[in-house]
Amino acid sequence: MTTSNLVLVGFMGTGKSTVGKKLAERLGWKFQDSDAVLEDELQTSIADLFRQHGEAHFRSLESKTLESLLAQRGQIVATGGGAVLAEENRACMLRNGFVVALKASPETIIHRVSADINRPLLQGNLEERVHTLLEQRKSAYDFAHTVIDTTELTTDQIVDLIIQQAN
Numbered sequence: 001m002t003t004s005n006l007v008l009v010g011f012m013g014t015g016k017s018t019v020g021k022k023l024a025e026r027l028g029w030k031f032q033d034s035d036a037v038l039e040d041e042l043q044t045s046i047a048d049l050f051r052q053h054g055e056a057h058f059r060s061l062e063s064k065t066l067e068s069l070l071a072q073r074g075q076i077v078a079t080g081g082g083a084v085l086a087e088e089n090r091a092c093m094l095r096n097g098f099v100v101a102l103k104a105s106p107e108t109i110i111h112r113v114s115a116d117i118n119r120p121l122l123q124g125n126l127e128e129r130v131h132t133l134l135e136q137r138k139s140a141y142d143f144a145h146t147v148i149d150t151t152e153l154t155t156d157q158i159v160d161l162i163i164q165q166a167n
């Protein structure tokens with residue numbers, strides 16, 4: 001693998017963490033989930049962070065976390081679904097790794113995210129929230145070096161595709 005890092009972006013529920021962990025195993029690289037790193041550092045949950053300080057504060061911490069994570073090499077970095085919204089984050093990802101965007105159908109996303117009801121941006125009517133955010137973020141993931149639709153693929157197939165494309 002010639003790239004410095006592999007960065008996974010994509011809407012919530014597109015499989016960034018599942019795929020990232022498997023990729024890390026296959027390559028013998030470290031897996032870093034930017035939300036988990038932030039939660040560890042602050043000893044709080046993303047949901048509590050949103051509740052106590054609001055989204056803007058979370059976004060600013062998210063950018064700092066990404067920047068410091070991407071200063072390291074040889075890692076699989078899974079980002080939060082909204083990390084791509086800031087131009088500075090997109091630029092930082094493109095500078096420091098091969099960026100893979102994972103996509104999935106709205107039905108698949110709804111099915112996957114319903115397993116974790118704590119996501120702050122999906123409170124209220126889940127289906128409505130997913131459709132609204134997907135519409136708002138329609139082209140937000142297109143800056144990536146490659147885009148993979150995971151809807152019909154197994155984790156192993158996705159991992160194989162990423163390894164092929166990053167080489």
Ligand code: S3P
Pocket residue numbers: 010011012013035046079080081082083119120121
């Ligand atoms: C968010 C996605 C979440 C988390 C936060 C905001 C988003 O990460 O960063 O709740 O704006 O899409 P996952 O994509 O890992 O669920």
